Amino acid sequence: MFAEAPVTAPPYLATLLWLAPLPPLVAFALIALFFNRYRQLSSTIAVVSMLASTVMSFIVFFNVWQLKDLGKAPIRSTFPWLPTGDTVLNIGVGVDPLGATFLFMVPLACSLIFIYSTGYMANDPYYSRFFAYLSLFGGSMMGLVVSDNLLTLFIFWELMGFCSYSLIGFFFRKPSAYRAAVKAFMTTRVGDMLLLLGMAYLYTQTGTLSFHEILHNEEVLTKLAETPAVFGLSAAAAIALLIFGGTVGKSAQWPLHVWLPDAMEGPTPVSAMIHAATMVSAGVFMLLRFFPLLQAAGEHNTAFLVVALIGAFTAFMGATIAVAQYDIKRVLAFSTISQLGFMVAATGIGAYVAAAFHLLTHAFFKALLFLASGSVIHGVEHGHHAAHAHHAGHHGHSSHAGHEEEHGSEHEEHAHDHDFDPQDMRNMGGLARRMPITFATFLIGGAALAGVPFITAGFWSKDEIFADAYYHGLVKGDGLATLVFVLLVLSALMTAFYTTRQIVMTFLGEPRTEAAAHAEESVPSMTFPLIVLAVFALFIGFINVPKDFPVFGALVGGGAFWLKNFLASMLLEKPEAPPFNAVPVLFSIVVALGGIALGYMVYGVRPLTAGQTDPVERLPFFKFLHNRWYWDDLYRAIFVKPMQFIADRYSEAVDRGVIDRILEGGYALGARVTKGFAEFDRVVITGFSDAVGRAFRAAGDWVRDLQTGQVQGYLLSSLAMALVILIVFIFLFQ
């Protein structure tokens, strides 16, 4: 598939790279400044801008996707940004193989989410505002992808943080929404601070922040590996770990994962943005960018170890928690955490391509799952209102009042609606018949997540991770990789189980509420993106089919391992690729099908009926899992509360209680001394003092009417005093 003759990229690509992130950013400005009162126009501008961005990105992508050595000589364009003495820090845009693959996925997914949002948000009073934020969000992610240096990456990274904060808290009158927003911003900020330090460190050591100049430069990498830092780490490892801190925050890895499940407080398209196209992908994307730094630190170095362990642990933990959730979006949220753990763990054991592959496939099927779940919620809400109207005999027209309620509408009459949770899977059931497109696409997304063999993208990418972990662990005897393999296999088993549970509880059996019984399929603007994403969730896996894989390897022919070959030029030092091995493939088939079978046996054979207890509640540690291992409570007790305590007490206790006390003491002492001075003053230099004082008083006459003389007199005499001292000095030392 890669051309033998050198294919050269046309020169206009660099210009396109500059332009690609701009339309959504401009759209944000336009909507915010001028068009915020025009709903239709706002969403049109947003969608069109994102599509424009997509077209430009695709032009870039399809110009470079066959370039074999793009990684060695990425297309770049830079300009000086920060003067630093005689040198200057350049920033710019660039595209290398990793960036190119993201230039394909990000704008495509964003565009679909934008289109979906026009339907989903149709009845929201702040429709324009939503599209303004969404545009900024998409534009920032585009900017992040085309950045050729850590500084601009960080800038867009933080802008996305701001967007996610704003969008998670979009229903700003709901306390749970703004709390979730603050939590997301602050939790990721912890990681961002580490990243900021890592950036400062890297910049100090190398004098640049350009990815290519640092990460594709043997000399710089060697120097970083040889420079000692602290705790026996090399500078390379220390910087890599600090930067990884940013990934932990953004990609919701333990211990900073707590924000992501709460982030579903935002409207569902936002969840799709955060969980798939933008936020969390950015974290792993950056980690992959800095993979050469991890490599430079040496095989089995601490940084690799930390990355692998955190990833594997997060994958496992996330999967266990997802099993015990009822909220349809919360299940997906923890599955995201878990799947991101897969990618991070893969990076930690050196499976660079597998991690990138899974990141790509996951983005498609997770966007699909979130949007489909949004469609479900929409449908159930609709059903709820329809049922309500049916019984009460009025409000027939208010079938779409849902969003207004989410916005905390003050109408008392809707108060009782808050008891009904349209996101709780226990309130669903039997939706397959009512919402066939949503069901079919959700099923495809779920199958990809569970890793159904051969026909879903998730299978191929997850299998790739297994192959690497198995090879490094069980074939080559690396303990860490073995541990990672075991944890990931268990997680994959649970993934298949909870996905089946989710699908069955939501779509199969009989409706457990009136709302579910009256649910209706969503509008085409919402179902169309689902269908497109479903196609990708099925077939995107074929971009990296192993060459020796039975049947399929032959089927794709020269296209086998496209991603691997494309990404190959990113790294100076190629990680060892495992030869084809049937054992891990069998593992991934068995856990996927086994998990599904288990799920079907528990839930599918006799679906839950209304009021029936969910079988998982019989698990001995259900409460522990349902309460998310109590991390939130732990953090509240050991971080939030003590910090709040300091903040509440500090200014009274220290500023007023100590510092001001001391100063008041000093003032009292000073006053006594000054009295003595004044005496001396009066006797020795009365003349001077009076003359200057008079002059000042004359100058101050115009403010006299403002106030009683005392304050002014005091001030003037102190000023006079200052001048007197000055004059005395001059004459004494003349």
Next chain:
Amino acid sequence: MSLLNTNILSVITFLPLVGMLLVLLTPPRAVRTIQWGSIAFSLIPLALSIMLFVSYDQSQGGFQFVERATWFPQINATYQLGVDGISLPLVVLTTFLTPLAMIISTSVEKNPKAYYALFFLLETTVIGVFVALDLILFFIFYEIGLVPMFFLINQWGGANRRYASFKFILYTMFASLGMLLAIQVIGLTSKSFDMVYLASEAGRPFTERNPANFFGWDTSVWKAVAFVAFTIAFALKIPIWPLHTWLPDAHTEAPTGGSMMLAGILLKLGGYGFFRLVMPLFPDVFGQDLLPGLTFAQVLAILALLSIVLGAFAAWGQNDFKKLVAYSSINHMGFVSMGIAATGLALSPSSTVREIDAIIAGNGAVLQMVTHGLSSAAMFAMVGVLYDRAHTRDLNRYGGLWVMMPIYGAMLIFCAMGSLGLPGLSGFVSEFMVVRGAWPIFTLYTILAMAGLLVTGIYILKAIQKVLHGPLGEEWHHHKLPDIRFTEILGVAPLMGAMLVLGVYPALALNLINVGVQGLLR
């Protein structure tokens, strides 16, 4: 035009005094004329200073547009003005903020004539401090500047204005007395008040060439006295923890326009003093041990760290919107101090600090002064806009106001994000540069300072949330608050624009600052 060509700095400095005279000549009842006339007039110094900014020759560097005149020959004091890459941005900041603060102040009802007159006086003195190249002149501007500020707080301030204004004046006067003493000693030692000469090898005070032997104390003692006096005076102004407690009171009680000037410009006099006087006159002191095992620079860095962290915690703890913003200044100005400590250490002859690190830290510190000037002024303006409507500053009484004030809400979020240091806006660039510059020099303190940066996020989000988010506060159901008015937008939008422009392309200011900081370090 020849006056403009040869004496442009004097013109810029004293034009506001002309404005003051014009205000004083206007009948007090012509309120609109006074207000908008003043605003229009204040655009002249702004235009001139922008001209100055554009025509400053960056390739040459150093002090430019220098003016010299005999002034006080008996004591070798001269009338001498000039600007370099450190002072010029601050001059522009001053002339930029003054009209904006005046626009925001159009809501002042009590005696606008005196108010605007004082504002012009304030502008003259502040510009004077930045352009003065003679110590006596510097001091006089510095000192006279206290007068208008005192009255602005004392006469137009909030409920607790008397206490606040006295605290302000006592603190600063106390510090000024020490500085005056130091200036005298320096004048006697080096036989000159010329700041350029004093910063040169030949003119530097307290050296073998220029010893000080008065009252039987030797050079080192006088040097210590002078150094401590300067440091305290400027540290208090920045302010550096623990000399900061005047600030929350003064800033909170001052009228909105006064707070904008206080936070936006007057605090910068402290940072500027370090760059203009402490570093050039005492370059070796930063590397000397102040406490056992701790150099002065390290102590300064630790205090900067405490300012950053404790300032942030204190801001978080406030339930008074204006006090929260006031405390945020301590937090942000901590980065200026941190940058100063890093840059100062590089001046020390025994230092092993790489020049590039020091320059980045210094650039960051100067830029942080500018960006904090923009963001804090904007935040105080936004607080003032809200206070004018709600007549309360209690964060717990607001809530959900975004529904009623959509434009205000969006602007508040923008300004708050500028204050938070969101990348894309100017605060980020300066903070990043300080962090980058200080990293190799004070690694541990830089790491610890991240705690402060973290809490910065908390208090900013707290402010946004308490004002805009959540259910609408009880009392506002029947008391509608109008959205921000056009005049008020006019006062804040330029600040927002400046934050954005400097955030996207910081070289606009940094090219100049870089020249200034390089000049200082060489």
